[in-house]
Amino acid sequence: MARSLSLGRECGTPRSGLGKGGPPHPQGPQARCALGRRCTVSEKCRCPRPGWTMTPPWNVVKIAIQMRDAIPQLIQLDQAKPLAAVLKEVCDAWSLTHSERYALQFADGHRRYITENDLEAEQLLGGLQSDSREGRREALRRLVPLASDMTFAREVISRNGLQRLGTIIEDGDDLGEVLALSLRAFLELMEHGVVSWETLSIPFVRKVVCYVNMNLMDASVPPLALGLLESVTLSSPALGQLVKSEVPLDRLLVHLQVMNQQLQTKAMALLTALLQGASPVERKHMLDYLWQRNLRQFIYKNIIHSAAPMGDEMAHHLYVLQALILGLLEPRMRMPLDPYSQEQREQLQVLRQAAFEVEGESSGTGLSADRRRSLCAREFRKLGFSNSNPAQDLERVPPGLLALDNMLYFSRNAPSAYSRFVLENSSREDKHECPFARGSIQLTVLLCELLHVGEPCSETAQDFSPMFFGQDQSFHELFCVGIQLLNKTWKEMRATQEDFDKVMQVVREQLARTLALKPTSLELFRTKVNALTYGEVLRLRQTERLHQEGTLAPPILELREKLKPELMGLIRQQRLLHLCEGTLFRKISSRRRQDKLWFCCLSPNHKLLQYGDMEEGASPPTLESLPEQLPVADMRALLTGKDCPHVREKGSGKQNKDLYELAFSISYDCGEEEAYLNFIAPSKREFYLWTDGLSALLGNPMGSEQTRLDLEQLLTMETKLRLLELENVPIPERPPPVPPPPTNFNFCYDCSIAEP
Numbered sequence: 001m002a003r004s005l006s007l008g009r010e011c012g013t014p015r016s017g018l019g020k021g022g023p024p025h026p027q028g029p030q031a032r033c034a035l036g037r038r039c040t041v042s043e044k045c046r047c048p049r050p051g052w053t054m055t056p057p058w059n060v061v062k063i064a065i066q067m068r069d070a071i072p073q074l075i076q077l078d079q080a081k082p083l084a085a086v087l088k089e090v091c092d093a094w095s096l097t098h099s100e101r102y103a104l105q106f107a108d109g110h111r112r113y114i115t116e117n118d119l120e121a122e123q124l125l126g127g128l129q130s131d132s133r134e135g136r137r138e139a140l141r142r143l144v145p146l147a148s149d150m151t152f153a154r155e156v157i158s159r160n161g162l163q164r165l166g167t168i169i170e171d172g173d174d175l176g177e178v179l180a181l182s183l184r185a186f187l188e189l190m191e192h193g194v195v196s197w198e199t200l201s202i203p204f205v206r207k208v209v210c211y212v213n214m215n216l217m218d219a220s221v222p223p224l225a226l227g228l229l230e231s232v233t234l235s236s237p238a239l240g241q242l243v244k245s246e247v248p249l250d251r252l253l254v255h256l257q258v259m260n261q262q263l264q265t266k267a268m269a270l271l272t273a274l275l276q277g278a279s280p281v282e283r284k285h286m287l288d289y290l291w292q293r294n295l296r297q298f299i300y301k302n303i304i305h306s307a308a309p310m311g312d313e314m315a316h317h318l319y320v321l322q323a324l325i326l327g328l329l330e331p332r333m334r335m336p337l338d339p340y341s342q343e344q345r346e347q348l349q350v351l352r353q354a355a356f357e358v359e360g361e362s363s364g365t366g367l368s369a370d371r372r373r374s375l376c377a378r379e380f381r382k383l384g385f386s387n388s389n390p391a392q393d394l395e396r397v398p399p400g401l402l403a404l405d406n407m408l409y410f411s412r413n414a415p416s417a418y419s420r421f422v423l424e425n426s427s428r429e430d431k432h433e434c435p436f437a438r439g440s441i442q443l444t445v446l447l448c449e450l451l452h453v454g455e456p457c458s459e460t461a462q463d464f465s466p467m468f469f470g471q472d473q474s475f476h477e478l479f480c481v482g483i484q485l486l487n488k489t490w491k492e493m494r495a496t497q498e499d500f501d502k503v504m505q506v507v508r509e510q511l512a513r514t515l516a517l518k519p520t521s522l523e524l525f526r527t528k529v530n531a532l533t534y535g536e537v538l539r540l541r542q543t544e545r546l547h548q549e550g551t552l553a554p555p556i557l558e559l560r561e562k563l564k565p566e567l568m569g570l571i572r573q574q575r576l577l578h579l580c581e582g583t584l585f586r587k588i589s590s591r592r593r594q595d596k597l598w599f600c601c602l603s604p605n606h607k608l609l610q611y612g613d614m615e616e617g618a619s620p621p622t623l624e625s626l627p628e629q630l631p632v633a634d635m636r637a638l639l640t641g642k643d644c645p646h647v648r649e650k651g652s653g654k655q656n657k658d659l660y661e662l663a664f665s666i667s668y669d670c671g672e673e674e675a676y677l678n679f680i681a682p683s684k685r686e687f688y689l690w691t692d693g694l695s696a697l698l699g700n701p702m703g704s705e706q707t708r709l710d711l712e713q714l715l716t717m718e719t720k721l722r723l724l725e726l727e728n729v730p731i732p733e734r735p736p737p738v739p740p741p742p743t744n745f746n747f748c749y750d751c752s753i754a755e756p
Helices: 083-093 119-128 133-146 150-158 161-171 177-190 202-213 221-235 237-246 249-256 261-277 280-292 295-304 312-327 342-356 369-382 390-395 401-413 415-426 436-450 474-493 497-516 522-531 534-549 554-581 654-662 684-697 705-723
Strands: 004-010 060-066 073-078 103-106 583-587 596-602 608-614 628-631 635-640 663-670 673-680
Touching: 073 083, 083 103, 119 133, 119 150, 119 161, 133 177, 150 161, 150 177, 161 177, 161 202, 177 221, 202 221, 202 237, 202 249, 221 237, 221 261, 237 261, 249 261, 249 280, 249 295, 261 280, 261 312, 280 295, 280 312, 295 312, 342 369, 342 390, 342 401, 342 415, 390 401, 390 436, 401 415, 401 436, 401 474, 415 436, 415 474, 436 474, 436 497, 474 497, 474 522, 474 534, 497 522, 497 534, 554 596, 554 684, 554 705, 583 673, 635 684, 654 663, 654 684, 663 684, 684 705
Parallel strands: 004 103
Antiparallel strands: 004 060, 060 073, 583 596, 596 608, 608 628, 635 663, 663 673
């Protein structure tokens, strides 16, 4: 009986030798070295010296070879020799004949064979033809782990191994382990690509289809049969049509509903393969049927929300299924609006009427045709179209008619939100209106880019969105969330028409960041994307920029913490200096009229607040001319906003709200009673500077937004200066002079002039 020879690792035996070689080699190819030999080495002679061991060539390695019931050998394997010669030498050492019947096999790890010809393959294939079921089972058990080896697989295939396995599969005498092992071995051999899937016979494919459609059999057979049919469908269009006609979609749904992850994965793999091989019309019919059979709900509840973790293969197939569903939108995305289509013109009128006409009434009643056309054109412009003829806006592809579909879906399924959006923005006259139609067109383009609509499926991607299986019409529902987000972000940015592109960039970032979180439902997506405000986007951008610059590295953070006390002291000093300079405030009379002025400042020694009335337009008073004084030692607390006595309980109008934001008071001891010194800051900046300064006088932390910004700016500048290592570089006390202006400004381009 022939045997496999196990090959061990290269031995780590120490070597002695000349290292970099012996004495310099004589020049010329025919020159003789010191030992009288003709050497061909160009620079160093490597001829052995008496008592020295020559360093082996790079292609010679030491390996251990073992065989059952024999003493292992340690040989020097010359990798340049033919393997047949090496096997002959090894077999001769063990006195074995017929060396061609032996093969070298790795003893550890993958245990793969090295030679091309071996008796192992012949023996296993002979076992497949055994009359004994147990003999076939044993041969298959040995064949399956070896079939993944490319060399062994070629040998098996060359000896008609696939035909022998195909015979076992087609006969179907044993529907249990023998059939499962045969299918697994067949798949392993075919995966090497030596034989094309297109060469499989129709009877063979039909027999495998029968295993998919049968009920009573070994549980390991259906996943293998499904996997084989998936490969057939993806590789051969003709056989794929056969599989499509022989495997009912209902049968795949049955397999998907079995609580077996492997079976579900293979059923989903064959389903996506069939969908990929179908024409666009067939694919739409298939998906409509699957949706009617509640496939989407099953995927969402029993696969996405399964207690067991989802495998990478299933995630990939769900990505493919999502891409195929979104791919149904591509024809509408590529089709421009036809201005001569009566149906499309009526759809535009429905969109306009839903926004501007009350139910049961018509804005054109009693008007002439010209007046009616003029009114419609004006309303289309209010709707946000760039042209009075909206067909011109929708001629752009993408998004083509898909944008119109989205707008109609929003107007029909969220009529109150649609009317509120349009009427709120069409009534503005300050150029701050958010154009609904223009925004919808651009948002549709944006969603198609983010979701890769119309792009071919990746062979490895797993990036599917769980919420797309949470409801029907996922793309249109996502548009409804996105268009309301656009309006919200537009107002947060206080944007005008000139800022349209900037707003769309922010909306793209909001949608992309939220989609990356993979929310499991549309409601969760809506919540997360609305929480990602414009201010939060700016904060995230700043954080990411700091990460890229290394500003948030642990050593940098430690340095910033050490710098904070010193810089806070600098900010405190600046605030107190500002108080010493003084500020002109307005008094609020009982009639809410700001008709009096008064001036307040801090004394240079920071012990007194001095204040007094003054006339408008007068120069700042001197300290001696201010009649009133408040010792800092008598100050008790700082009050702001609605806590101030001079604005308390004054209603909630817009004017009062503005006063709340600028009001602050100081409570102080006046004999046995508590008195207040009340302020209305002329601006938000003055409010921050004075409240910070007064907090510093009271020994409280300075917590205003202005302090936070100043501290961040100082920390950034100081950190960068420290990192520049400027200890020995002189820094001038004065800034460099500003150069004189140029003689003319002809190089300047006026962006306000529109291109012709």
